[in-house]
Amino acid sequence: MKVTKGKAAARKDKKEALKPVEDRRLGKRKAALKADKSTKKLAKKEKLAKKDPNKPKRPPSAFFVFLEEFRKVYKQEHPNVKAVSAVGKAGGEKWKSMSEAEKAPYEAKAAKRKSDYEKLMAAYNKKQESMADDDEEESDRSKSEVNDEDEETGEVGGVCFFT
DNA sequence: CCAATGATTGTTTAA
DNA sequence: TTAAACAATCATTGG
Numbered sequence: 001m002k003v004t005k006g007k008a009a010a011r012k013d014k015k016e017a018l019k020p021v022e023d024r025r026l027g028k029r030k031a032a033l034k035a036d037k038s039t040k041k042l043a044k045k046e047k048l049a050k051k052d053p054n055k056p057k058r059p060p061s062a063f064f065v066f067l068e069e070f071r072k073v074y075k076q077e078h079p080n081v082k083a084v085s086a087v088g089k090a091g092g093e094k095w096k097s098m099s100e101a102e103k104a105p106y107e108a109k110a111a112k113r114k115s116d117y118e119k120l121m122a123a124y125n126k127k128q129e130s131m132a133d134d135d136e137e138e139s140d141r142s143k144s145e146v147n148d149e150d151e152e153t154g155e156v157g158g159v160c161f162f163t
Numbered sequence: 164c165c166a167a168t169g170a171t172t173g174t175t176t177a178a
Numbered sequence: 179t180t181a182a183a184c185a186a187t188c189a190t191t192g193g
Binding site: 059060062067085086087088089092117 | 168169170171172173174175176
Binding site: 057058059060061064067068071081082083084087088 | 183184185186187188189190
């Protein structure tokens with residue numbers, strides 16, 4: 001990854017103490033999601049913030065691939081485990097304990113996942129081109145009108161039956 | 164009942 | 179390059 005060659009090398013002695021949110025990035029995506037939702041409500045019919053059902057999600061990292069299996073195992077040993085944080089912590093701890101050789105198979109899988117991701121992205125981009133002209137290519141325009149404002153349904157009725 | 168949260172690390176992506 | 183957001187999971191909680 002030669003970016004600036006020698007230039008970057010000069011900063012090698014600099015400590016990487018510049019990480020404001022690396023210690024404990026509390027729910028950050030929560031803020032994003034919240035903002036998104038709020039915008040959506042206000043925007044309503046705006047084509048902005050359009051949802052992409054076909055949008056490919058990011059490929060899971062080797063750690064996540066490992067977690068998928070780790071979670072299963074963890075559940076077996078701790079069937080009474082409560083929060084996801086427990087598995088996360090345990091998995092992270094073990095992950096750090098594993099050597100690269102052991103992580104290799106997971107990385108391999110992650111690499112393959114990325115391969116598929118690129119493919120999905122290609123298809124996704126292609127689709128975007130198709131509908132980049134007008135609204136969605138869903139052809140379901142009438143649906144948009146229906147869902148204009150239906151939040152006034154009042155309370156649910158007998159939902160809270162468990163006081 | 165629906166949506167958000169928490170905790171982990173790695174990859175993706177935007178500027 | 180750097181910094182930040184987001185990927186899965188799922189019981190729990192709040193509105």
